[in-house]
Amino acid sequence: MGQIVISEQDIINAICIDQARKRSVQPEEVEVELLFDDDHGFSADVYIHSWKHELQTVDMIQAIRLWIEEELHGDPYSAGIDLMLDDEEGIIAQVHQ
Numbered sequence: 001m002g003q004i005v006i007s008e009q010d011i012i013n014a015i016c017i018d019q020a021r022k023r024s025v026q027p028e029e030v031e032v033e034l035l036f037d038d039d040h041g042f043s044a045d046v047y048i049h050s051w052k053h054e055l056q057t058v059d060m061i062q063a064i065r066l067w068i069e070e071e072l073h074g075d076p077y078s079a080g081i082d083l084m085l086d087d088e089e090g091i092i093a094q095v096h097q
Contacts, residue, residue, distance in 0.1 A: 002097065004072075006064060008034060008090040014067035015060065019046050019053075034060075034091045042083045042091065057083060064093050 006014075016030040023030075031047040044055040055063075060083065065076035075097075082094045 004095050006067070006093040006095060008092060010067065010071075011060065011064060011091060011093055014063040015044055015046065015055065017070075018063035018066050019048065023048055036085050036091060042085075064095075068095065 011034065012032045013027075015032045016027040019025075019030045019032075020027040025048055029048055033045045033047075035043045035045065037043070042057045042060060044060055046053045046055055061081050064081055065079070068074045068079055069076040079095050079097050082096075084092050084094055086092050
């Protein structure tokens with residue numbers, strides 16, 4: 001697979017799919033807001049109907065691994081994943097093997 005960059009929108013899509021499966025809803029029912037804080041790092045707020053859940057970095061990485069397996073047909077556990085804050089692209093994931 002080499003090195004790829006996963007866009008902010010694809011990270012959001014990955015989280016929507018992951019949370020939809022865990023919560024037995026459709027991905028379209030999941031809203032995600034990606035966040036970065038200098039003290040706490042990366043996180044995401046997930047909204048399903050009126051319910052809010054906060055995801056930590058590890059939860060985001062887990063969702064990205066699912067996305068790598070299903071969308072890229074790659075080995076999700078042999079890939080290193082680094083979340084990064086890009087001035088132009090927002091929150092992105094750099095995936096390398």
